[in-house]
Amino acid sequence: MMKGFEYFTTQKDELLAWARKFSIFPYPFVTACCGMEFMSVASTLYDTDRFGAALPRFSPRQSDLLMVVGTVSHKQAPIVKKIYDQMCSPKWVIAFGACAVSGGVYQNYATLKGLDKIIPVDVYIPGCPPRPETVIDAIIKLQSKIETGVSKNV
Amino acid sequence: MIADLVVTFVFILFAMVMLLGLATLLTWVERKLSAMMADRIGANRCYVKIPLINVKLIALGLFHAMADGLKMMSKERFIPKDADKFLFLLAPWIVFAPVLLMFALIPFGGIIYPEKIFGSFFAGKAYLMQIAPLDGGALIILAISGICIIGVVLAGWASNNKYSLLGSIRAASQMISYEVALGLSLLPMVLTYGSLDLHTMIVAQQGSMLGGVLPAWGIFLSPLTAIIYLTAATAENKRIPFDIPEAESEIIAGFFTEYSGMRMALFMFAEFAEIVIISCVFVVFFLGGYNLPYWDFAGSFPRLAIVLWPTIFFIKVFIVSCFQILVRWSLPRFRYDQLLTFGWKFLLPLAMVNITVVTLFLWLVQKHQ
Numbered sequence: 001m002m003k004g005f006e007y008f009t010t011q012k013d014e015l016l017a018w019a020r021k022f023s024i025f026p027y028p029f030v031t032a033c034c035g036m037e038f039m040s041v042a043s044t045l046y047d048t049d050r051f052g053a054a055l056p057r058f059s060p061r062q063s064d065l066l067m068v069v070g071t072v073s074h075k076q077a078p079i080v081k082k083i084y085d086q087m088c089s090p091k092w093v094i095a096f097g098a099c100a101v102s103g104g105v106y107q108n109y110a111t112l113k114g115l116d117k118i119i120p121v122d123v124y125i126p127g128c129p130p131r132p133e134t135v136i137d138a139i140i141k142l143q144s145k146i147e148t149g150v151s152k153n154v
Numbered sequence: 155m156i157a158d159l160v161v162t163f164v165f166i167l168f169a170m171v172m173l174l175g176l177a178t179l180l181t182w183v184e185r186k187l188s189a190m191m192a193d194r195i196g197a198n199r200c201y202v203k204i205p206l207i208n209v210k211l212i213a214l215g216l217f218h219a220m221a222d223g224l225k226m227m228s229k230e231r232f233i234p235k236d237a238d239k240f241l242f243l244l245a246p247w248i249v250f251a252p253v254l255l256m257f258a259l260i261p262f263g264g265i266i267y268p269e270k271i272f273g274s275f276f277a278g279k280a281y282l283m284q285i286a287p288l289d290g291g292a293l294i295i296l297a298i299s300g301i302c303i304i305g306v307v308l309a310g311w312a313s314n315n316k317y318s319l320l321g322s323i324r325a326a327s328q329m330i331s332y333e334v335a336l337g338l339s340l341l342p343m344v345l346t347y348g349s350l351d352l353h354t355m356i357v358a359q360q361g362s363m364l365g366g367v368l369p370a371w372g373i374f375l376s377p378l379t380a381i382i383y384l385t386a387a388t389a390e391n392k393r394i395p396f397d398i399p400e401a402e403s404e405i406i407a408g409f410f411t412e413y414s415g416m417r418m419a420l421f422m423f424a425e426f427a428e429i430v431i432i433s434c435v436f437v438v439f440f441l442g443g444y445n446l447p448y449w450d451f452a453g454s455f456p457r458l459a460i461v462l463w464p465t466i467f468f469i470k471v472f473i474v475s476c477f478q479i480l481v482r483w484s485l486p487r488f489r490y491d492q493l494l495t496f497g498w499k500f501l502l503p504l505a506m507v508n509i510t511v512v513t514l515f516l517w518l519v520q521k522h523q
Contacts (some may be wrong), residue, residue: 019224022200022217047194049185052218059407061232061414064225088230088414 013149020064020090024053024139026060028061032070034097036128037129042095051139063095065142066119071099072112084119092146094138098128118122157276161268165285169257172468177426180475184217184426184492187476188483215301220367222419229415236316237412241312246413246420248305252298253427258285260434261353262461263444271457283444283463291352292344294336295435300389302424303329306399309421310409324490325392325399331391331497332396338505339382342512343372343439356443360450369447372440376512382505387432389497391425395485398493404489433474434467441470447451 041048048054060083068109072080084093095115096105101124103113103139115121121147123138189196197215200205204211211217233239263283268276288294303326308320340448346348349359355372363370373380389396410421437443444467451462488496 013222019221019228019404022221044192044194047189047196049189049197050195051199052197052221056402057407058402059411061412062407064229064417088232090229098418 017149019141022052022093024051024065024142025055025057025063026053026067027058027060027064027083027087028056028067028069029080030069031072032037032097032099033094034099034129037132038067038135039092040097041132041135048136048139051136051143055073057126061088063087064091066091066093067096068093068100068115069096071106072115072118073110074112075110077112077118078114080115081118089115091144092122093119094123094125094142096125097130097133099124101126104128156238157268157279157326158254161276161279161281163287165283167243168262169260169285170466171466172262173254173257173427173430174370176430176468176472176475177423178219178223180426180429180479181222182216183476184479185218186215187479190349191480191483216394217244225520226415227376227420228308231417232414234410236314238312238314241308242412243417245309245312245416246410246424247304248308249321250305250418250420250424250427251339252305253424253431256295256390256431259288259352260284260431260438261287261356262467264353264356264459268460271460283460287353288351290350292340292350292355294331295352296340298334299431300333302428303333304392306409309413313409313412315412317405317407318409318411320397320410321405327472328392328396328398328497329390331494335382335497335501335505336350336386336390337448338502339379339386340439340510342376342379342509345509345512345516346372347373352438352443356438356445360445362448366448368371371442371447371504374502376508377514378437378504378508382501382508383439384436384478384482384483385501388481389426389493393429393478394482395423395488396493397487401487405515409449429478430471431472431476436474437467437470441474443467444470 018064028035028042030038040046042054042056053065058142060066064087066080066084066087068080085089093115098113099106100115103111105128108115112118125134125138127134156508181308186196188194197218198212200221201210201212202217203209210243223378233242243512251462261282262283265280265282305330306325307322310318313319343355347355349358359369359371361370362368363374368374393401400410405411410418413421430450444463446466451459455462
């Protein structure tokens, strides 16, 4: 009896991780051409709802996953930061595409060289633009990060 | 006295389980039905590990609804700095409570005699399977459904957010507009059955018409009324094609933009519970309530009726709910002016013409009897 009770108290983190893992409401923050590829990810063929990650909430308060899709310019950076701050914890961030990961081909004064200069990023998706399969792989990687609790954002 | 209390308590328990259970189930149905319509697989990764044996139970993604609920409960509970805290916290409940209240007036079974099954504790008592058997049931349902508007407006106002305020203004104008058509759409059926009492309506729908071909259900007596009711009710519920108050592409999430976690979930859950209530009212008014067509099983199996009535009612409600979800995934959204034009210039005149025609028809029938 007592042992069973102890078992359940230790399982709390695992239970919460289980719930968070299978209920990721994305907030697509689309700034550039990668948005086209994001649309194909969100389409019927790649079906991210299989992972429980297909109900976009466009209010930052209600979303769990900030997907920054495309180039972040220095002018756009404070806006991304504000959206990130507005999100309620627990929250996660995916940098979608080469520009969001590192600035990509834009090695100039106007572009932020990587989203992780302003907010912590959990999963990076390389590619210009990334294939939809890569995005699905990123969602699965994020799920395993949520499960093991190594995310920087929680 | 104690017997009455026990019976009422059992009824309330059944109502809560049915309403909340069905609303939870509908979130799953919505995902799976939309997946089927788009030729996708839909939610199917969420599993539960059965202890001791290492089996992962998936059950067609049913656990996704559980995961959603648990996640929202564990999410940060956010209140905006400049919000009116009291009203901000009160608003979701004002939206949610009337939906639960409305179910009290829905009859989910006929008159039962518990003495026959459970013995002398219930000696000589007969109960109608309805939590609150009131004479003016139809009126009270309309009255209670009007309270939801207040909650929506409060949510938008108390959030102190431009988009919330816009969303709540949109919601108020839309819901008040369609409330008129909703009330007028139920009036022809009240005239036809000659009563405001919901149970009397169900009794009036027993039997068949046109020489036994069709059951004497409201939907066959007056199909136009049924269509007007379902349209106006969908608009009341703020779902696509009438989801102007929370149009994502225009005003973020409408009146509940600032709500997070379980408070947002209450708004969403109220929406699904309202689908169930709309279906319940539809089944009572138009689909013969808890009865089956062509076959009076309560006469053949009086003991089984206590189980069969709620089951049949549940199945009918589920089918109508699925139809509403089907509509939600097939239609695009109205523009704001189209929405109000449709409500005031088309649906309302149509409902009025419908009442006139039904009244004339009933007058002619009575004259020739």
